[in-house]
Amino acid sequence: MFKSAKNALAGIFITLFLSSSAFAAGQFDGVTLLVGTWGGLWKDNQVENIVSKFEAEGGKVEFVTGSPAANFAKIVAARGQAPFDVVEILAAQVKDYHELDVLHPLDLSLIPNTQHLPETHYNEWLVGSWETQEVICYHKDKFAEEGIPVPTTYRDLVHPKLAGRIQFPDINSGGGLPGLAGVTFAEGGNETNIEPGLNLVKEMNVLKFWARGGETMAQFESGDIIASVVHAGWCLRTKKLAGQNVTTVHPRINDELVGVSSEGWWGVMKNSKNVEAAQWYINQFISSDYQLKMATKTGLVPVNQSVFEAMAEDPLVAEMIVLDPEKVANQLRVDYSKVIIPDWTDQWNRAIAQ
Template sequence: MTSAFKTTILGVSAIALTAGAALAQDKTLTINSFGGAYEEAHKKCVIGPFEQETGAKVQIVTAYSADAFAQLRAQKEAPQFDVINFSGGQEIVGAAEGLLAPIDAAKLTNAADLYDFAKANLAGGEGPAYSIAAIGLVYNSEKSPKAPSSWKDLLDPAIGEHLVLTDISNGYGMLGFLMLNQVEGGDLTNIQPGLDAVKKLIDGGAVVVSKSPEIQQEFAQNDAWVAPYASDYAFTLRKAGLPAKFVQGTEGTPASYITTNLVANRPNTDLALKFIDISISPAAQACFAEALRYTPTNAKVELAPEVAADVAYGADSVKGLIRFDPKAIEANRAAWVEAWKKTIAQ
């Protein structure tokens, strides 16, 4: 065999290997998910159907929003994620910093069916919201003398020591507090009305917890009646055998948007867009609602009555969703938490 022929064969082999590696890379996506029950639902509702439909493989990095965003920032020049999921508004900052790529809505077959708020800035790089954690009033349907219907019901002295508040270091606790602040006349430039209300509630016997399992403990062991918290946690309490229900406050429902975002400077754009498209499909969103009681953002989702009762379901219900500006929350978080700590310590 001549050296020239050997060189040709080696060259062809190298090209074949390179092409094979590229193909393998093209059929693999790296995403983050949030661990625990959420990640299990993610696999069932989105990842499994995506792998089955495309033949691709999804690599999961378990990371909550803040940690995933920190990784994305640190890896700006060579990001590991193809698709990144957030629940704390990080997509707004990520898009502004060029870490996320704009999305052409025409490339998503399900985008047209999303509520407008869920696709408001695709062209700016903010990925679509594929689920909503709705914050309202979780209550014990057997012990509470009446079903709450308003955020102002939290101030009813009859609830008093049967009320559970969540520390604002908890994301859901923060949103519940900001809603209470709003109905008391405050806004994101003035949280004093909310702090005054919290002081009054604590003086009336309300307890403050920091984590969701403590809410379950209060409902199970300490005669709690009401807690401002997320719709999915009412479902968690029921699964634990507690008679918990969820209701939206008449003044509005704070919303934590769960978004799926296209990472900039990655080679698998078409495959990543397919993953995002499946995430916003009616089937995937119905699956999340059934598994975890998250509010769907696709108008074509159909839910069983018992599931619909636990979420903000349908065009009329989602009109009541309120998104407090994530940038304002992040900018003020440290100061607000400090003010909160002083209030509950008095």
């Protein structure tokens, strides 16, 4: 009898131990999630706000840093075997990812924060991550002092007092494709006819074609430029960090569209063994909390529109960034499925770079 009681007691202790161990186990115990994204501040924000939550679930995050172009090249070099589970993708790359057939279909029930995104910003393959609003950033004081009219269109940048005092994105920069698309559509062109846009860029008499958005802030600060075609976040940083009295204009494209938007996406790789964890990561990235922090630090526009109201509490953000969902929906978005990017680049090099 004593032996039976002793065995029973041991059984209880074992059960309690196993129960407590199971209770302590996290959702992603033993999982190492590989995330393809930019480095620097962009990665640091994710480390600070997402990685700690993943680690609390027993997992570990390792970053494969690089530009979206560099990370796509890694997939091509590995013959479709991506060196990460989940990766950031530019709008202009979506067609390439589909053609290479490297995306894993998503279970959107595991990414419930998509409920806060416009329906255009998620599908069975991709979930939106951020947007930029491509604008004309101009120096209010300089324009007023010199009697230069406030621009409302890209063509307004063709002005004798602006000659040699404008920046425009280089075709190979992050803003190059949406920038060229904006001037092209505004001049009556489209995805298959960019000649009108190239002609307008030549008329602008641009001082410098920027490769990195930070060049805008530096050249406003030095006084070399008084206007730049750049995304609104860089204009916001030029005001906040460099103390330059700049603001944005969202250029009129035609009678229906005002402003230009470009977006980024998250995709899960077909060869990933951590699909559930990758979808968890995407869900955290598009959460209201993370999207607001991201927007506050970078000036990018959240795809999670539930934070627009909180963003508008900052008067400078409200001045420079469109936060009305209907107006955001009414901005130009390029259909990159119709764009042959090497052809755009070749035409740019022949018309502008030389």
